Amino acid sequence: IVGGHEAPEGAWPWVVSLQVLRGGVRFVHLCGGVLLSRKAVLTAGHCVDGRTDPCSWRAVLGVHNLLKHSPHTAKRRIRRIIVHSKFKRETFENDVAVFELKKAVRYSLYIQPTCLPPAPLTPALENSSDCYISGWGRTAEKGKISSVLKQAQVEILPPSLCNSSEGYAGLMDTKAICAGAWAGGTDTCQ
Numbered sequence: 074i075v076g077g078h079e080a081p082e083g084a085w086p087w088v089v090s091l092q093v094l095r096g097g098v099r100f101v102h103l104c105g106g107v108l109l110s111r112k113a114v115l116t117a118g119h120c121v122d123g124r125t126d127p128c129s130w131r132a133v134l135g136v137h138n139l140l141k142h143s144p145h146t147a148k149r150r151i152r153r154i155i156v157h158s159k160f161k162r163e164t165f166e167n168d169v170a171v172f173e174l175k176k177a178v179r180y181s182l183y184i185q186p187t188c189l190p191p192a193p194l195t196p197a198l199e200n201s202s203d204c205y206i207s208g209w210g211r212t213a214e215k216g217k218i219s220s221v222l223k224q225a226q227v228e229i230l231p232p233s234l235c236n237s238s239e240g241y242a243g244l245m246d247t248k249a250i251c252a253g254a255w256a257g258g259t260d261t262c263q
Contacts, residue, residue, distance in 0.1 A: 075213060076254070077206070077225030082137045083145075085207045087187035088222065089114045090133040091172065093124060100131055102139050102218065105208040107187040111177035112152075115187075118160040118168045127151035132174060135183035139209055140220045145183035149174040166246045204229060204252060227252045 087108045092100035104120035114132050124130070127150075135145040142148075152175045157167040178184055207224040211217065235251035236243050245251060 075211070075225075077212075077223040080137075080207055080222045080224040083183050084224065085205075085222065086135065086181075086183050086185035088207055089116075090136055090139060090209060091116055091120065092131050092133060094129045094131075100133075102209055105210070106132070106172065108134060108178070108184065109171070110186055111180070112174045114172040114174065116170050116172065118156045118170045119162060119165065121154055121156055121170050122162055125154050125156065127153050127172075130154070130172065132172060134178055135181065136222075138221050145181065147178050147184060149176055149178060151175065164244070164246060166248070206252070227254060 089106040089108055090102050091104045091106050091114065093103045095101050103124075104116050106114040106116035106120075109115050121130075130151045132149045132151065133139075133142070134147045134149070136142055152173045154170060154172055156170040159167045160169070161167065180186070204227060205224055206227055207222060209219050209222060212219050212223065230251045230253065232245065232247065232251060235241055236245045240251075
């Protein structure tokens, strides 16, 4: 998260650290995800691109500091990974995947499913809604990954602005939601 600050512990109980096995010895954070149910985590399809073996992954839930797991933390191995059948890595169209956990998690103050809005989503977002982003990603472009969960407030931006010549110049998928700070400085960092 660029331009954010440390999230209060337990503020985002649906945020999940998806970790991949490195060198056969330790797990390292690779992507964030959100808990959909006791056994399902939603993430980006590009996160698992070329890494679809569920045995090389784990999900860490209820975690705030990736270097220091607390009693609230739950670790789960992965039963299977389902990437959207129409995911296009070139355009990031349908950029979603679901991790099915081997064992269900128990909900607590620190582990909860994400809150999803009722369908249809689009009209509700066209009024410059504020929203939050959170994660352990880089804190600057080409910077280090944060070990503590960060958050930042961003604004939903209209597709016309995002797809303008100053933005993504028509490359943004019409099904995507554009959020950030038009002036820059606050964003997710991949």
